[in-house]
Amino acid sequence: MTSYSSLGNLKMSCNHVLRACNLTKLFSHLQKCFINLAKLFLQPQKCFNKPEKVILQPCKTVLALAKGFLQPCKTVFAPEKVFLQPCIAVLQACKTFFQYNYLLLHKRFPVKPLYLQQNTLLFRIILNFAVQIMTTAKTIVSKPFDIKKIREDFPILSRKVNGKPLIYFDNAATGQKPQVVIDAIDYYYKYQNSNVHRGVHTMSQEVTVVYENARATIQKHLNATHAHEIIFTKGATDAINLVAHSFGKKFISKGDEIIISTMEHHSNILPWQQLCEEKGAILIVVPINDAGELLMDEYKKLLSDKTKIVAVTHISNVLGTINPIKEIIDIAHAKNIPVLIDGAQAVAHTMADVQKLDCDFYIFSGHKLFGPTGVGVLYGKEKWLNQMPPYQVGGGTIKTVTFEKTEYADLPLKFEAGTPHIEGGIGLAVAIDYVNEIGLENIAAYENELLVHATEALTKIEGVKIIGTSKHKAAVVSFLVEGIHNYDLGVLLDTQGIAVRTGHHCTQPLMQHYNLQGVIRASFAFYNTKEEIDIFVEGLKRAIKMLK
Amino acid sequence: MNIEQTEQEIIEEFEIFNDWMGKYEYLIDMGKSLPMIDEKYKTDDKIIKGCQSRVWMHSELKDGKIIYTADSDAIITKGMVALMIRVLSNHAPDEIINAKLDFVEKIGLTQHLSPTRSNGLVSMIKQMKLDALVYRSQH
Numbered sequence: 001m002t003s004y005s006s007l008g009n010l011k012m013s014c015n016h017v018l019r020a021c022n023l024t025k026l027f028s029h030l031q032k033c034f035i036n037l038a039k040l041f042l043q044p045q046k047c048f049n050k051p052e053k054v055i056l057q058p059c060k061t062v063l064a065l066a067k068g069f070l071q072p073c074k075t076v077f078a079p080e081k082v083f084l085q086p087c088i089a090v091l092q093a094c095k096t097f098f099q100y101n102y103l104l105l106h107k108r109f110p111v112k113p114l115y116l117q118q119n120t121l122l123f124r125i126i127l128n129f130a131v132q133i134m135t136t137a138k139t140i141v142s143k144p145f146d147i148k149k150i151r152e153d154f155p156i157l158s159r160k161v162n163g164k165p166l167i168y169f170d171n172a173a174t175g176q177k178p179q180v181v182i183d184a185i186d187y188y189y190k191y192q193n194s195n196v197h198r199g200v201h202t203m204s205q206e207v208t209v210v211y212e213n214a215r216a217t218i219q220k221h222l223n224a225t226h227a228h229e230i231i232f233t234k235g236a237t238d239a240i241n242l243v244a245h246s247f248g249k250k251f252i253s254k255g256d257e258i259i260i261s262t263m264e265h266h267s268n269i270l271p272w273q274q275l276c277e278e279k280g281a282i283l284i285v286v287p288i289n290d291a292g293e294l295l296m297d298e299y300k301k302l303l304s305d306k307t308k309i310v311a312v313t314h315i316s317n318v319l320g321t322i323n324p325i326k327e328i329i330d331i332a333h334a335k336n337i338p339v340l341i342d343g344a345q346a347v348a349h350t351m352a353d354v355q356k357l358d359c360d361f362y363i364f365s366g367h368k369l370f371g372p373t374g375v376g377v378l379y380g381k382e383k384w385l386n387q388m389p390p391y392q393v394g395g396g397t398i399k400t401v402t403f404e405k406t407e408y409a410d411l412p413l414k415f416e417a418g419t420p421h422i423e424g425g426i427g428l429a430v431a432i433d434y435v436n437e438i439g440l441e442n443i444a445a446y447e448n449e450l451l452v453h454a455t456e457a458l459t460k461i462e463g464v465k466i467i468g469t470s471k472h473k474a475a476v477v478s479f480l481v482e483g484i485h486n487y488d489l490g491v492l493l494d495t496q497g498i499a500v501r502t503g504h505h506c507t508q509p510l511m512q513h514y515n516l517q518g519v520i521r522a523s524f525a526f527y528n529t530k531e532e533i534d535i536f537v538e539g540l541k542r543a544i545k546m547l548k
Numbered sequence: 549m550n551i552e553q554t555e556q557e558i559i560e561e562f563e564i565f566n567d568w569m570g571k572y573e574y575l576i577d578m579g580k581s582l583p584m585i586d587e588k589y590k591t592d593d594k595i596i597k598g599c600q601s602r603v604w605m606h607s608e609l610k611d612g613k614i615i616y617t618a619d620s621d622a623i624i625t626k627g628m629v630a631l632m633i634r635v636l637s638n639h640a641p642d643e644i645i646n647a648k649l650d651f652v653e654k655i656g657l658t659q660h661l662s663p664t665r666s667n668g669l670v671s672m673i674k675q676m677k678l679d680a681l682v683y684r685s686q687h
Contacts, residue, residue: 162568485622487601488576492624495568517602517621546573547623 145442151527153178153434164497167532172317172476172523173501175348175370177431184430185372188423195419197396211422214429215412221432222362222379223353228411229385232425235376236344237267239363240311242378242415243340244271246388247309254280257306261286261294261323262513263316266506268342272311286312288513292319292468296327303335310339314346318505318521319468320451320476322350329359338384344368348525349447349474351440354379366424370525371431375424378415385411392417443526447475450524450533457537461544467519475524478505481540484547486520492543498536551643554635555651562655571656575627582630583637585617596671601625603668607679613638614680628657628669636676644680649673 151157154176159166168176194203196211212227219227233239252258258272262285276283284307286299294312303310310332315322329339338360343352347364354362361384366375380388390397390408394417399407408414435443454477458464463482481489490502503518504511511518522536549557565571585594589606596603601622608615616637620626635651636644657669 485601485625487622488624492569492572495572542569546569546576 145438145446147527147529150438151529153180154527155179155182157527161497161499162495167498167528167536169522169524169528169532169536170499170501171348171525171528172345172368172521174367174373175525176527177370177372177427178434180434181371181427181431184427185423188426192426193422196422197413207422211420211425214425217429217432218377221436222377223355224379225355226382226411229379229382231378231380231385231412231415232420233363233376233378234374234421235367236342236363236365237271237376239365239376239378240268240340240342241271242391243311243361243363243380243388244275246391246415247338247384248275248279250388252279252281252308255306256281256308257284257304258282259284259286259299259302259307259310259312261312262288263292263294263319263321263507263510264311264313265317265342265344266508267344268311268313269509281308282306285509288321291470292316292321293470294321294323294328296324296331299328300331303332303337305335307332307335307337310337311342312339313342313344314352315343315349315474315476316468316510317345317476318478318507318510318519319470320473320478320523321468321470322346322472322474324472325359326357329357333358338381345474345476348435349440349444360384366428366431369428369431370435371428372421372424375421375428377428382411385415390414390417394418396420438526446526447524450528450530451475451477453530454522454524454533454537457533458540461537461541463544467514467516476521477523478519478521480516480519481544484544486518488547489520489540489543492546493536493539496535496539496542498539500536551635551639551647555649555654558631558635559651559654568656572624572627575631576623577627578630578634579620579623579626579628582619582626583617583633585619589617590619596668596675601668603629603672605629605672605675607676607683609641609683609686612640614641614644614683616676616679625668629672632669632672632676641680641684645677645684647677 156176157166157168188207192203192207192210194201194207196204196208198204215230215232216227218224218230222230224230231239231242233242252275256279258276258281260269260272260283273283275281284302286302287295289295310328312323312325312328314325325339325341329341332339340361340363341352341357341359343362343364345368346352347369352362359379360381362379364377366377367373393406393408396419397409397414397417399409401407451473455466458466458477458479461481463484465480465482467478467480468476480486486502490500493500501521501523505519505521522533524533561574562571565574585604585606590604594604594606596605601620603618603620603625605616605618607617614637616633618626618629618633620629635649636647639647652669
């Protein structure tokens, strides 16, 4: 049994090496671990005569895999190809191994109970180990978070503004575009331009495939069950309007209630407000505390039999608050109320798994996710989308049309009237692939460093008050400087090449909550740096000095 | 000094500064010397609607000439109002109506005329000329 406890040590020492993050060391260490593991696998067979034929194979696989780990040491520059693959294979082998054990048990082989126990234990250990390695591998593979290289991917970052190098801190308004996205749009117009879903000619067929692949990429990114649950829209605002209009038409009537929150963007207020006015429904608002967090107890109290839908933002564009959307959804679902999540601010910073969240609608815009402007996404559960009437009608949305009656197309085309923003959809998928290559977890971790750095530096400046101090925050800092108008600071920062947003940020009700005329907002993306934040802070100090 | 002469004077003053930080510093100083509006006129109906900062403007006709007073909660905006007042105030309605105000472009303030900057410079000029039209029609 000593060998098993040594496995525990193995895991620990492995963790240690992982923390050291030396790739070569890590890989050779892993190799040794796997060889040891494989040896352990082989051992039990000596004390058991029959099943070596079935057990031997997976053991050999593990051994071979272990040898395979030698390779990455030689090709560290592309570890994902040589490293992730064997890890997946290990998992696969473990599964097979488990199946063999299962067979042994149920086919009533003369199996010694101890042997099975050992095998199961080994299986668990190696499984955990493999999972751990997989997770670490992912981090390491994308670990070369080479900020210099990333910045080179964004041509606009090298331009100058007012004679100064651009410092772009208005990412919550729109994200910059990596070269791959620009190239995709360029390529589309040079070689692919045709209309989708229509022609029999080759180019139309080709581009339809590319466009539908883009939809599939988005489906995969959100982990939606079906590709037809992904509806292309003009943007986030358009997507919310679609739901408010179409869901509203079918499900909202007089006296019904719609729940939103204080921190919503106008785009997640006005469509519902208008719907309420039309239908005689009531708009209910979940309040927030001074830190900028939703009052969940109040939210629970506000839900009633009359509530027909809840629409809240995933991340606040001003406060940066990351809302507990899973909890919000679960609470509403307990009363069979569907939930729409406004992911406009979230998609560039965090993963949204719509199946895990179980949300009914999730919407976002492409341009904030480093994709083209003019394209957005509505994810909706099939069961809702099928029941909802078309929003806009016209070309592309139909099966048959006569002057008496029209039969509408199935999802998603039912909601995509007219020629879509083809290069937008294609470009968005490229942007998603780009972001996933860097890894949203890495992006979130790096951006959090920026957020902490900026918050620390800003709080040191006299008179600065940060608006939005939630425990769970995205890389957005909104603030005020006592006695100075945000507009003045915005202008003087711009003069120094620093782009921030000033004003009410399309959240006037939120401004009214804090009794503010407006705030200054610096919002970061993964291509920003701490050095830029330092320049920004110095620029801000200079501006304050001028304005005092 | 007529309107064109004041404009020329301002153009020359701004030429002294070779970067925008300097120009803004000058504008801020000018803002501080703005002929302040009487508090009783700082009411909502005197606000020139700009998106990000509020500007209150009041005008009076004295001896055939319009006197403007104003205030803003943003100091750069205040500087711009001060600039406009320096050019237009204390002139006859006709002169104000016909003023081309080329200096705005010449000193590089044109970027502030774009609607996205929303500082209300356009609305400011419009309001001042509108007031002048009203006074002329009263004659």
